[in-house]
Amino acid sequence: MGEGIRHPASFRDPSGFIFTRDTILYRQVNTCCAEDYDALIQSGLYDSLTAAGLLISHEEVSGKLAQSEDAYKVLRPELIPFISYPYEWAFSALKAAALATLDIQVRALEFGMSLKDASAYNIQFRGAKAIHIDTLSFEKYREGEPWVAYGQFCSHFVAPLTLMAYKDVRLGSLLRSHIDGIPLDLASRLLPKRTYLRPAIAIHIHMHAKAQSKYADAAGPKPATKGALTRRGLEGFIDNLRTLVSRLTWKPGGTEWGDYYIDTNYEPESLKAKEDIVAQWLEKIQPNRVADLGANTGRFSRLASDKGIPTIAADIDPAAVEINFLQCVASNDTRMLPLLLDLANPSPALGWHHAERQSFLERGRVDLAMALALVHHLAISNNVPLPLVAEFFAELCDCLIVEFVPKSDSQARRLLATRTDIFDDYNEAGFEIAFQHPFVVEEKRPIPGTERTLYLMRRRTSPK
Amino acid sequence: MRLPMKFQFAAMLAAVYLCSPEAQAYLDPGTGSLIVQLLFGAIFGAVMTVKLWWARARAFIDNLFRPRGGDPE
Numbered sequence: 001m002g003e004g005i006r007h008p009a010s011f012r013d014p015s016g017f018i019f020t021r022d023t024i025l026y027r028q029v030n031t032c033c034a035e036d037y038d039a040l041i042q043s044g045l046y047d048s049l050t051a052a053g054l055l056i057s058h059e060e061v062s063g064k065l066a067q068s069e070d071a072y073k074v075l076r077p078e079l080i081p082f083i084s085y086p087y088e089w090a091f092s093a094l095k096a097a098a099l100a101t102l103d104i105q106v107r108a109l110e111f112g113m114s115l116k117d118a119s120a121y122n123i124q125f126r127g128a129k130a131i132h133i134d135t136l137s138f139e140k141y142r143e144g145e146p147w148v149a150y151g152q153f154c155s156h157f158v159a160p161l162t163l164m165a166y167k168d169v170r171l172g173s174l175l176r177s178h179i180d181g182i183p184l185d186l187a188s189r190l191l192p193k194r195t196y197l198r199p200a201i202a203i204h205i206h207m208h209a210k211a212q213s214k215y216a217d218a219a220g221p222k223p224a225t226k227g228a229l230t231r232r233g234l235e236g237f238i239d240n241l242r243t244l245v246s247r248l249t250w251k252p253g254g255t256e257w258g259d260y261y262i263d264t265n266y267e268p269e270s271l272k273a274k275e276d277i278v279a280q281w282l283e284k285i286q287p288n289r290v291a292d293l294g295a296n297t298g299r300f301s302r303l304a305s306d307k308g309i310p311t312i313a314a315d316i317d318p319a320a321v322e323i324n325f326l327q328c329v330a331s332n333d334t335r336m337l338p339l340l341l342d343l344a345n346p347s348p349a350l351g352w353h354h355a356e357r358q359s360f361l362e363r364g365r366v367d368l369a370m371a372l373a374l375v376h377h378l379a380i381s382n383n384v385p386l387p388l389v390a391e392f393f394a395e396l397c398d399c400l401i402v403e404f405v406p407k408s409d410s411q412a413r414r415l416l417a418t419r420t421d422i423f424d425d426y427n428e429a430g431f432e433i434a435f436q437h438p439f440v441v442e443e444k445r446p447i448p449g450t451e452r453t454l455y456l457m458r459r460r461t462s463p464k
Numbered sequence: 465m466r467l468p469m470k471f472q473f474a475a476m477l478a479a480v481y482l483c484s485p486e487a488q489a490y491l492d493p494g495t496g497s498l499i500v501q502l503l504f505g506a507i508f509g510a511v512m513t514v515k516l517w518w519a520r521a522r523a524f525i526d527n528l529f530r531p532r533g534g535d536p537e
Contacts, residue, residue: 150498156495207500
């Protein structure tokens with residue numbers, strides 16, 4: 001007993017925890033949650049949610065794997081290809097996660113249960129499909145009681161979504177600095193005054209923030225609310241939240257690189273040739289997991305995901321990530337995960353003991369990374385020396401498809417147009433010297449009709 | 465006899481605080497968040513009831529005018 005390694009983020013809920021043993025992920029259900037867990041299974045809610053793809057499935061395994069005396073059951077949950085966090089999601093992805101949470105709550109009520117938390121971190125994505133991953137988030141519904149997770153739902157979903165829709169989509173990054181959700185008083189202060197005229201926002205954000213502030217220091221016993229809110233009232237409340245969230249929209253407008261494939265010096269033949277080379281190398285490497293960094297709207301990521309390979313398509317531009325996510329929804333893509341990521345400032349380790357939320361590098365190791373038309377942005381726009389760029393990729397992947405864009409290329413000229421060229425080593429020879437330290441160049445192919453070159457590289461040594 | 469709004473609210477607050485808790489939630493629901501639900505739950509519940517009745521009425525009317533089964537020719 002107790003030979004597994006408990007996940008550092010799994011400590012808030014006493015109902016159980018996640019641990020790994022022999023590289024396999026398990027979830028322990030503690031005896032204090034036995035009644036609720038049994039109700040989830042026996043009520044039919046588990047079958048209903050897993051059949052709808054809304055809840056992660058699991059199998060019950062031997063109790064010998066239990067980590068402590070108070071274990072009731074040990075579960076082996078289905079795995080998600082890549083763990084992502086709300087501050088890395090597109091607007092529509094966060095919205096899909098919010099709607100999935102509400103759909104789960106509606107269905108739970110139908111089966112006499114209720115979500116006891118509504119954390120955005122309980123939602124993950126399989127492609128564009130949101131799925132709840134915490135089997136222990138359910139408790140028996142007690143007739144007449146309000147939704148205990150309402151405040152958390154508003155901080156994790158309603159606040160960021162309304163800020164992104166009504167103020168600026170970049171405010172979604174507030175979720176990174178507030179991992180327990182955006183404080184409602186902050187959201188209320190940041191939202192435009194006109195949102196007071198939207199009744200649902202006025203209630204769920206502005207009045208909610210004032211109520212939280214008014215009763216924040218209320219002394220006395222914890223409030224109990226038996227019989228205070230009828231079931232129909234609760235259903236109406238959830239329905240109102242659902243209407244609010246489903247009507248929130250954000251349309252990608254002027255995008256930095258979102259119209260890149262239109263505003264480019266690539267001729268269609270060159271683009272096709274580049275796709276052919278990448279497709280050939282994907283075939284050669286046969287990766288199990290791909291990360292396309294600087295993926296824009298995912299044109300080249302799709303070469304991997306269309307082959308059934310789980311693929312992360314990361315980009316710094318919220319508009320590109322949004323367009324990519326919507327394309328994944330339209331094509332019912334279950335392999336590609338578009339993520340918002342600034343490689344010059346990637347998602348760090350966050351939370352208690354720097355371990356509740358893992359950094360991108362801790363989560364993102366892949367067999368193959370693609371860095372197409374990316375390195376000149378890191379080297380010229382962000383002043384990252386080429387050897388450091390190469391080191392980063394060596395930590396991320398075993399194989400690398402990387403494109404070198406010379407200074408004479410129109411896109412690189414654009415980056416240099418308003419600044420002094422201090423990048424003496426930024427040339428093909430300097431690029432190869434920098435990358436050949438951690439990598440071996442397996443193939444090098446010029447892209448016809450351009451001055452650009454594609455490289456296929458393999459890392460020399462195992463990562464530390 | 466209807467109590468003034470102020471007294472109704474005070475009575476509701478008293479109800480919230482005087483009962484003993486049943487659920488052993490690990491998450492602090494926040495008194496403010498509970499109050500908002502109690503304040504608007506009745507209204508949203510009434511709206512929900514109207515929506516459900518409206519959906520049923522529409523289904524009933526649609527059913528009335530739907531051609532009955534038979535020879536498609």
